[in-house]
Amino acid sequence: MATKEEENTVFDVEAANVLAKDLRDVFASGKTRSYEWRISQLKSIVKMCDEHEEDIVDALRQDLSKPQLESIVYELTMVKNSCTLAIKELKRWMMPEKAKTSLTTFPSSAEILSEPLGAVLIISAWNYPFLLSMDPLIGAIAAGNAMVLKPSELAPASSSVLAKLLPEYLDCSSIKVVEGAVSETSALLEQKWDKIFYTGNGRVGRIVMAAAAKHLTPVVLELGGKSPVVVDSGIDIQIATRRIVVGKWGCNNGQACISPDYIITTKDCAEKLVDSLKKELEAFYGKNPLESKDLSRIVNSKHFSRLTKLLDEDKVSRKIVYGGERDEANLRIAPTILLGVPQNSLIMKEEIFGPLLPILTVSKIEDSFDIIKSGTKPLAAYLFTNNKKLKEQFLMSVSAGGVVINDTTLHLAVHSVPFGGVGESGMGSYHGKFSFDAFTHKKAVVYRSFVGDASVRYPPYTLGKLRLMKALITGNLWTILRTLLGMS
Numbered sequence: 001m002a003t004k005e006e007e008n009t010v011f012d013v014e015a016a017n018v019l020a021k022d023l024r025d026v027f028a029s030g031k032t033r034s035y036e037w038r039i040s041q042l043k044s045i046v047k048m049c050d051e052h053e054e055d056i057v058d059a060l061r062q063d064l065s066k067p068q069l070e071s072i073v074y075e076l077t078m079v080k081n082s083c084t085l086a087i088k089e090l091k092r093w094m095m096p097e098k099a100k101t102s103l104t105t106f107p108s109s110a111e112i113l114s115e116p117l118g119a120v121l122i123i124s125a126w127n128y129p130f131l132l133s134m135d136p137l138i139g140a141i142a143a144g145n146a147m148v149l150k151p152s153e154l155a156p157a158s159s160s161v162l163a164k165l166l167p168e169y170l171d172c173s174s175i176k177v178v179e180g181a182v183s184e185t186s187a188l189l190e191q192k193w194d195k196i197f198y199t200g201n202g203r204v205g206r207i208v209m210a211a212a213a214k215h216l217t218p219v220v221l222e223l224g225g226k227s228p229v230v231v232d233s234g235i236d237i238q239i240a241t242r243r244i245v246v247g248k249w250g251c252n253n254g255q256a257c258i259s260p261d262y263i264i265t266t267k268d269c270a271e272k273l274v275d276s277l278k279k280e281l282e283a284f285y286g287k288n289p290l291e292s293k294d295l296s297r298i299v300n301s302k303h304f305s306r307l308t309k310l311l312d313e314d315k316v317s318r319k320i321v322y323g324g325e326r327d328e329a330n331l332r333i334a335p336t337i338l339l340g341v342p343q344n345s346l347i348m349k350e351e352i353f354g355p356l357l358p359i360l361t362v363s364k365i366e367d368s369f370d371i372i373k374s375g376t377k378p379l380a381a382y383l384f385t386n387n388k389k390l391k392e393q394f395l396m397s398v399s400a401g402g403v404v405i406n407d408t409t410l411h412l413a414v415h416s417v418p419f420g421g422v423g424e425s426g427m428g429s430y431h432g433k434f435s436f437d438a439f440t441h442k443k444a445v446v447y448r449s450f451v452g453d454a455s456v457r458y459p460p461y462t463l464g465k466l467r468l469m470k471a472l473i474t475g476n477l478w479t480i481l482r483t484l485l486g487m488s
Helices: 013-028 035-051 053-064 068-094 131-142 156-169 182-189 202-213 237-248 267-285 301-312 365-373 388-397 433-438 463-474 477-484
Strands: 097-099 109-116 119-123 146-150 175-177 195-199 219-222 228-231 262-266 320-322 336-339 356-362 380-384 402-405 440-447
Touching (some): 013 146, 013 182, 035 068, 035 131, 035 156, 053 068, 068 131, 068 433, 119 182, 131 146, 131 195, 131 433, 146 182, 156 175, 182 202, 195 202, 228 237, 237 267, 262 267, 262 365, 267 320, 356 365, 365 388, 380 388, 388 402, 433 440
Parallel strands (some): 119 195, 195 219, 228 262, 262 356, 380 402
Antiparallel strands (some): 097 109, 109 440, 320 336
């Protein structure tokens, strides 16, 4: 039980400075570098997930009314899978990578060492408060760093659970948790870190990057954007709509960074697509989705008002073809489909991050590429088609953090590919070994002996030395022989 004095402790710049120094001291001791320390922490995370599944699910329910299935599958199980993969692969990840050398440095050998960065800061998000806190933390631990986690204050129950459980299960001298809001985050950002990993929106991402720039600190920014879904004709429309629905409303009711933000389809396909979406939504969430236990609520009244403003704009509200119901007292908005919204409307200018799904129509499906490219680069882009040429054109034309063909959001679960943004949707990536690499410096090492010391590199310089050095650097054996024989 915390004392009154502890509860009233202010976490300011001075406290943040002490914390950062303590973490640097722990890292300097070498404690976090060992394979044994890393493995023990990763195993403890799995144990924590198993022993406190109910507590974590309950916290997610308090913060977002998140359905149990989504909490267990998309947060807890994915965290455990990340740990299991890291435990299995860590020895291989930590091994030096052999590198080739050339005639220029003969005789020599070279390797690349994966070196932990030091003391790192992880700032998490509210929409997946457990997963988005733990997944980067797992990467930082696997890489051998000391770290501090700052959970989001917009998910207070989840933040509280993390602050309680992590010190119980993990090495609290090397892994710290700081709760709080803007002032605490600002105090942490004042410090010098060896890396900052931020998940959230672009506005705060710019603040994080500006703070990091003062210390030349590298950053990973996992942001978002307007992730498009292009729906072609000649596909299995029922499977496509089911996959769109589960990617949009089955992922925290649209409050996910890779959630489908809007659909583009042809005018000929639009009516059939809308009818299929309506049918599947009713099958999944019933005739009164505001009462469904399988939909998360909106995180808070501020975001509820923001979404209401998007929906109530004059040129948008009359475009609703399904849904639109809302319950402000319980922060619930029903899945809503809008057809033919103007591209200059508010809902098409910012990331929606909620249960509203506009549909735009084009004459030819290829015209969708220009609409996507007219905005900023999204975190994800989705295409439903059986047309091989269209797939190739989409991949060549559309720049996005990740692309999924004939499904949505699934790339998040594939640990062998990087997850991250491009342009305004973020920088850097993680998941699987990419999480390990995100918190690692790749140190180049070249080994030489005292044998084979050539005088050609030492002064006084001569024309002959110049010719031989040029030949050695090109690495062409025939040129080197010709130079040594005086033939060039």
